[in-house]
Amino acid sequence: MKPTRLEWRDLIVESIAGLASRPARTVLTVLGTVLGISALVATVGIAQTAGNQIVGAFSELEATSVTVSNSGGFWGGGPQQAFPQDVEDRIGRLNGVVAVGAMGPVNVNGALASAVKLDDPLARNEFQIDVIAATPGILDAVKGELTMGRWFDAGHDARADNVVVLGPGAAEALNIFRVDQQPVIFLDEDPYVVMGILGNVKRQPSLLNAIIMPDGTARRDYGYESADTVQIDVSLGASALIAEQAPIALHPADPKVFTVRKPPSADSLRNRVEGDVNALFLILGGVSLLVGAIGIANVTLVSVLERVGEIGLRRAVGARRRHIAAQFLVESTTMGAAGGILGATVGILIIVILAASREWTPVLAPWIPLGAPMLGAITGLVAGLYPSLRAAALEPVEALRSGT
Amino acid sequence: MSESATSPVLALRGIGRTYHSGEVEVAALADVDLTIEANEYVSVVGPSGSGKSTLLNVLGLLDRPTAGSYHFEGVEVADLDEVQRTAVRGRRIGFVFQSFHLLSHRTVMENVSLSMLYTGVPQGEREERALAALDAVELSHRASFTPTRLSGGERQRVAIARAIVAEPALLLADEPTGNLDSHTSDAILALFDRLRALGLTIVMITHDLNVAHRADRSVRIHDGRLADVVRT
Ligand SMILES: Nc1ncnc2c1ncn2[C@@H]1O[C@H](COP(=O)(O)OP(=O)(O)OP(=O)(O)O)[C@@H](O)[C@H]1O
Ligand SMILES: [Mg+2]
Numbered sequence: 001m002k003p004t005r006l007e008w009r010d011l012i013v014e015s016i017a018g019l020a021s022r023p024a025r026t027v028l029t030v031l032g033t034v035l036g037i038s039a040l041v042a043t044v045g046i047a048q049t050a051g052n053q054i055v056g057a058f059s060e061l062e063a064t065s066v067t068v069s070n071s072g073g074f075w076g077g078g079p080q081q082a083f084p085q086d087v088e089d090r091i092g093r094l095n096g097v098v099a100v101g102a103m104g105p106v107n108v109n110g111a112l113a114s115a116v117k118l119d120d121p122l123a124r125n126e127f128q129i130d131v132i133a134a135t136p137g138i139l140d141a142v143k144g145e146l147t148m149g150r151w152f153d154a155g156h157d158a159r160a161d162n163v164v165v166l167g168p169g170a171a172e173a174l175n176i177f178r179v180d181q182q183p184v185i186f187l188d189e190d191p192y193v194v195m196g197i198l199g200n201v202k203r204q205p206s207l208l209n210a211i212i213m214p215d216g217t218a219r220r221d222y223g224y225e226s227a228d229t230v231q232i233d234v235s236l237g238a239s240a241l242i243a244e245q246a247p248i249a250l251h252p253a254d255p256k257v258f259t260v261r262k263p264p265s266a267d268s269l270r271n272r273v274e275g276d277v278n279a280l281f282l283i284l285g286g287v288s289l290l291v292g293a294i295g296i297a298n299v300t301l302v303s304v305l306e307r308v309g310e311i312g313l314r315r316a317v318g319a320r321r322r323h324i325a326a327q328f329l330v331e332s333t334t335m336g337a338a339g340g341i342l343g344a345t346v347g348i349l350i351i352v353i354l355a356a357s358r359e360w361t362p363v364l365a366p367w368i369p370l371g372a373p374m375l376g377a378i379t380g381l382v383a384g385l386y387p388s389l390r391a392a393a394l395e396p397v398e399a400l401r402s403g404t
Numbered sequence: 405m406s407e408s409a410t411s412p413v414l415a416l417r418g419i420g421r422t423y424h425s426g427e428v429e430v431a432a433l434a435d436v437d438l439t440i441e442a443n444e445y446v447s448v449v450g451p452s453g454s455g456k457s458t459l460l461n462v463l464g465l466l467d468r469p470t471a472g473s474y475h476f477e478g479v480e481v482a483d484l485d486e487v488q489r490t491a492v493r494g495r496r497i498g499f500v501f502q503s504f505h506l507l508s509h510r511t512v513m514e515n516v517s518l519s520m521l522y523t524g525v526p527q528g529e530r531e532e533r534a535l536a537a538l539d540a541v542e543l544s545h546r547a548s549f550t551p552t553r554l555s556g557g558e559r560q561r562v563a564i565a566r567a568i569v570a571e572p573a574l575l576l577a578d579e580p581t582g583n584l585d586s587h588t589s590d591a592i593l594a595l596f597d598r599l600r601a602l603g604l605t606i607v608m609i610t611h612d613l614n615v616a617h618r619a620d621r622s623v624r625i626h627d628g629r630l631a632d633v634v635r636t
Contacts, residue, residue, distance in 0.1 A: 150455055316499045
């Protein structure tokens with residue numbers, strides 16, 4: 001005789017009917033899984049959102065900066081290898097370079113800076129101010145802005161004009177607040193025309209307190225030999241490539257003499273941030289999910305014990321052991337999946353609300369809205385295993401006798 | 405499987421069923437011989453604890469005897485595995501239990517349809533057949549009720565509709581009138597007469613001799629033994 005069978009559709013209908021016959025209990029049972037899954041989803045989502053936010057802020061500045069220096073590295077010491085004079089040409093040719101400039105301290109042999117040459121030698125109006133030589137491209141490379149005046153150009157550099165630009169700190173010390181009448185400062189006896197005053201820089205903050213003069217001027221007046229830093233502004237994503245190519249362009253014979261600083265890769269930073277946030281809360285979410293699973297297991301077991309008579313009846317009308325097991329498994333899996341769907345929804349809401357309150361962009365890996373219900377369903381499936389096997393193991397006679 | 409129209413539906417030879425409770429052995433059935441022909445209507449009478457339900461469980465393949473041989477429709481049941489026994493139970497045997505065993509959260513229609521769930525009746529045919537079965541027990545107007553809203557007699561008729569809807573060869577009824585008043589009992593017995601006339605083989609347990617005499621013959625059971633066979 002042909003074995004009896006149970007169609008999928010009937011299995012689902014019977015299981016849903018079983019759940020629907022005790023709606024309050026079903027809802028309360030599902031709540032446990034909702035808690036667990038929403039905690040997990042919110043945790044992962046918040047970590048991703050925050051990670052993305054931190055990396056986003058970071059990348060605006062750091063991810064596009066590459067510097068090459070020729071100083072003796074951490075231990076100091078003089079330049080190991082002078083930079084060539086045509087740094088800007090060599091680096092500017094590389095694909096992915098937005099701006100480039102070279103800069104370095106100028107040894108002025110203790111010369112003091114003063115704004116106006118006063119005849120009264122007793123007045124304390126001379127200052128020790130750092131002098132930095134820079135190529136014209138440095139302004140863009142450090143993302144600098146001028147509050148007034150102009151930045152020197154390649155012409156000033158080539159002619160070694162006696163011009164300077166003041167960092168805001170230096171300008172204040174020297175009491176220079178306007179450049180429209182071409183004020184003059186002195187380094188000891190040598191006069192330099194102030195072309196402009198720097199407002200702010202995003203990189204190389206040493207420029208803010210310095211007197212900045214064209215590279216060519218420093219070479220002529222102070223025997224300046226080489227910059228110690230090449231600052232490169234690269235387009236997003238090009239940092240690794242430029243960091244590799246720049247030293248070769250500067251000194252093909254031995255590019256390794258230079259020290260290159262490039263930003264850490266955004267991915268590794270993001271992962272680090274997510275990892276930190278995730279660890280703790282994943283444990284919390286996992287524990288809630290475990291509690292949810294125990295809830296489902298418990299309720300399904302109670303349901304099996306309450307429905308012993310129904311199980312006996314189904315066996316009498318042709319249900320095989322596997323049909324009984326399947327029915328309770330689908331019940332527990334359905335509760336788990338429902339908890340997963342609701343939990344994912346609640347979790348995503350939490351992420352969106354939190355992100356909105358911080359004006360962050362909510363970020364969520366696409367596998368989460370799909371994976372969370374799956375995880376819930378698996379939780380329900382596992383939780384239902386033991387009760388289902390108990391139900392299937394019941395002998396029909398015993399079930400019919402003890403159940404009503 | 406049924407060899408011919410004249411072969412018996414079931415034949416028990418030397419059937420025993422012994423329960424072990426601790427050290428004590430209880431022989432609920434001992435050396436039972438019983439043959440029931442197709443379309444026979446047999447009642448089983450006996451005092452409480454005499455083994456009536458045990459016999460019915462063995463006949464219905466719900467329980468396995470500990471001794472003897474049982475042929476159902478010509479097949480030795482002891483040779484069947486659990487899956488095959490379940491198939492015979494589901495397709496060839498209908499049960500009416502003393503305590504109804506209706507699902508209280510499901511409608512009358514769903515309760516009756518339960519017998520067609522596992523036996524491969526196509527989805528589309530079930531409602532029609534359930535309604536026909538409910539018609540036979542004169543309850544088609546209660547199809548959408550839940551059992552909690554039905555009287556005892558109505559519940560028993562739903563249980564009978566569920567037992568016959570899959571068109572079994574054998575109907576097994578354990579005290580089908582036990583919970584009912586005499587008027588309602590008469591209605592149920594009249595229903596059995598009609599089902600019998602439609603070709604069903606019926607085995608009915610009862611402790612009421614008046615009820616027992618509605619059958620073709622009565623089998624008396626005492627202490628697990630078929631004491632005598634009363635022809636009526
Ligand atoms: N699972 C069991 N374990 C041990 N003994 C059992 C079991 N089931 C039945 N018995 C015993 O077998 C004997 C027959 O029981 P059975 O239920 O067949 O009686 P019955 O004739 O149906 O009685 P009643 O009219 O009260 O329903 C009784 O003595 C009973 O105690
Ligand atoms: Mg009994």
